Amino acid sequence: xxxxxxxxxxxxxxxxxxxxxxxxxxxxxxxxxxxxxxxVLENIRKITxxxxxxxxxxxxxxxxxxxxxxxNNIDSVINFAGxxxxxxxxxxxxxxxxxxxxxxxxxxxxxxxxNVKKFVFSSSATVYGEKNPIPYVETMETGKASSPxxxxxxxxxxxxEDIYKSDNEWDIALLRYFNPIGSHESGLxxxxxxxxxxxxxxxxxxxxxxxxxxxxxxxxxxDTPDGTCIRDYIHVVDLAKGHIxxxxxLEKERSGIFTYNLGTGVGYSVLDVVKTFEKSTGQKVAxxxxxxxxxxxxxxxxxxxxxxxxxxxxxxKTLEDMCRDSWHYIEMRSKS
Ligand code: WQD
Numbered sequence: 147x148x149x150x151x152x153x154x155x156x157x158x159x160x161x162x163x164x165x166x167x168x169x170x171x172x173x174x175x176x177x178x179x180x181x182x183x184x185x186v187l188e189n190i191r192k193i194t195x196x197x198x199x200x201x202x203x204x205x206x207x208x209x210x211x212x213x214x215x216x217x218n219n220i221d222s223v224i225n226f227a228g229x230x231x232x233x234x235x236x237x238x239x240x241x242x243x244x245x246x247x248x249x250x251x252x253x254x255x256x257x258x259x260x261n262v263k264k265f266v267f268s269s270s271a272t273v274y275g276e277k278n279p280i281p282y283v284e285t286m287e288t289g290k291a292s293s294p295x296x297x298x299x300x301x302x303x304x305x306x307e308d309i310y311k312s313d314n315e316w317d318i319a320l321l322r323y324f325n326p327i328g329s330h331e332s333g334l335x336x337x338x339x340x341x342x343x344x345x346x347x348x349x350x351x352x353x354x355x356x357x358x359x360x361x362x363x364x365x366x367x368x369d370t371p372d373g374t375c376i377r378d379y380i381h382v383v384d385l386a387k388g389h390i391x392x393x394x395x396l397e398k399e400r401s402g403i404f405t406y407n408l409g410t411g412v413g414y415s416v417l418d419v420v421k422t423f424e425k426s427t428g429q430k431v432a433x434x435x436x437x438x439x440x441x442x443x444x445x446x447x448x449x450x451x452x453x454x455x456x457x458x459x460x461x462x463k464t465l466e467d468m469c470r471d472s473w474h475y476i477e478m479r480s481k482s
Contacts, residue, residue, distance in 0.1 A: 148172040148218050149393070150262075152205045152253065153226030155182035157337045158268065158323075160190055161330060161386040162224060167194040169390060174218050176211070176227070178204040181340070189334040206249035208256065215260040222264035222396065223257060224389055225250065228298070232272075232441075233344050235295035246298035247305075254309060263316040264396045266389055269303055271324045271378070271409065271446060272296035280413075281449040284322070284405045292441045303405075310403040317396035317403075324378035324409030324448050326385050328468035329475040336475030337382075346419060347379075347468075351476045354429035363416050366435035368444040374416035374435075378409035378447035381463035381471070391457035409448030410461045423469040 149166055153159040154175030160182075166173050167190070175187065175198060187200055199218065203210035205227040214220070228246040229235065235242040257263065273296065274282045275289015291297045303320050310316050327347040329336030342358070343349045352358040366373040388408040395404065414422075420431050453459040463471075 147221040148174045148199075150214065150218070150220045150223045151175045151226065152223065153177055153182075153228065155179060155184070155186040156226050158326060158382060158385060159224075159226035160186050160335050161382045162226070162389045163190050163198070164193050164330065164335070165383075165386045165390050167196040167198065172198070174199045174201070174214060174220065176201045176203050176205060176214060178202060181229075186335065193330065193332050193334055204249075206245065206252045208252050211252065211256045212259070215256060215262070220260070220262050222266070222393060223253065223262060224266040224268075224393065225253060226268050227253075228268075230295060231344060232293045232295045235293050235298075239294035242294045242298055246295075247301050250302050250305065254305070263313075264393070265306070265316065266319045266321060266392050266396070267302065267306060269320045269322045270296065270299045271322050271407070271448065273300050273303060273322060274446070276443060280446050281411065282322075282407060282446060283449045284407060284452050307403060314401045317399055317401055319392035319396055320403070320405040321388060321392055322405065322407050322448075323385060324380050324407070326382045327379050328381040328383065328463065328471040330383060331471055331474070333474045333478030336472065336479075338479075346416065347472050350420065350423055350431055351472055353431050353433070354423070354427065354473065355476055355480065360432035360434055361420065362436035363420070363433050364436055364442060365438035368438075370415055370445055372415050372417050375442055376413035376415050376445035376447065378411065378413055379419065379465060379468055380409050380461060381468045384461035384463050388453060388457070388459050391453070391459040395457055404456070406453040406457065406459075407448040407450055408453060408459075409450050411448050411450035413445060413447035414465055419465070419469070422465045423473070426466040426469045427473040429473065
């Protein structure tokens with residue numbers, strides 16, 4: 147029996163593939179390399195000493211996907227395929243809806259055809275929208291997301307609710323990620339956005355290594371202790387382990403649809419991250435306070451109780467670990 151990991155060469159997918167292999171599971175990875183590189187697969191093998199089957203396909207290519215189900219004994223799917231750049235999604239909504247929503251539908255339809263009904267979905271804290279109070283709790287109404295990217299997550303969650311209502315043989319976990327950063331401690335896997343990064347940690351590491359001049363801290367006049375925005379940063383390896391726990395839950399349950407926040411429950415400001423990065427890596431991060439970025443919420447973080455109580459998932463890595471590991475990956479890349 148194998149776990150199908152879609153988008154398994156990507157940032158979170160590759161870290162989850164490592165944890166699945168470390169558990170002794172058989173996995174099959176599909177990825178179209180639209181935002182990842184083939185060498186990631188080699189690095190997954192290097193870290194784990196284990197092999198797996200790989201198909202370079204687009205997950206919305208129905209024929210190619212059916213072939214994967216034909217050739218393997220798949221009994222669950224973890225879906226990381228999809229576009230994820232918030233800013234880009236506002237410029238290319240059609241591409242985002244086609245790839246994320248239509249692609250997911252092809253995947254669900256194919257799963258149904260092959261009677262595979264265990265599914266773990268990478269959702270996002272962005273589904274809580276702008277109106278909910280913090281900390282976010284799973285029982286809150288999901289809101290109107292602030293970008294097409296966020297809307298794809300809201301829509302797919304809704305689609306999965308409807309699928310479960312129509313056929314409760316499905317076992318579904320909706321995992322709402324907060325802000326994943328960090329990388330595998332080996333330095334072999336990490337996050338490498340193309341072009342100028344939009345997210346905080348990829349930007350910080352590029353300033354630290356001299357590729358970018360300075361970080362613009364978006365807004366210094368928010369109603370927060372130091373005036374900068376607060377987020378719940380979660381180490382990608384802890385996040386990956388959350389997927390394993392969720393999959394185990396689905397394997398134990400007879401059926402259900404379950405939603406979990408995957409965050410630490412602790413908020414840090416942008417300046418907390420900058421200072422912790424400098425302290426834990428010894429690298430200087432030049433920054434200036436700039437205008438607020440449109441669409442940013444002042445502060446949000448998870449109520450992380452449910453995942454802890456129901457899954458036994460407790461994030462272990464500190465903000466120092468997240469900063470150090472993010473930097474280690476870049477150091478290793480510059481040496482290779
Ligand atoms: C974090 C903080 C910025 C860059 C988004 C998505 C979310 C998830 C993660 C995933 C904010 C500040 C950032 C910079 C800065 N997406 N910042 N200068 O916006 O919280 O969440 O990414 O696939 O769904 O919404 O993350 O890393 O962009 O920003 O000051 O150059 O850092 O204002 O407060 P965000 P982020």
